[in-house]
Amino acid sequence: MEIVIWLVLWGFVGFCAAKARGWNAAIGFVAGAMLGPLALLLYAVSSVTRKPAAEPMKVCGQCAEHVKAEAKVCRYCGATFKW
């Protein structure tokens, strides 16, 4: 039974961390539940390595990668933006 509590607890931590960073919260939950304390470490590292520049970004509808808000073409998959 303890394993369920453990999974939910770390899943919730991953969920919150993912939400705070604008990531997919469901993925954060699963990653947190599976990695446990390791997920926290991962989030800590990712927040350190993330570049500080607050450039406006948007998410590509085709490949879900983050691209600059002014971009007309996705630099990852080549999709063109209409917004």
Ligand SMILES: [Zn+2]
């Ligand atoms: Zn793309």
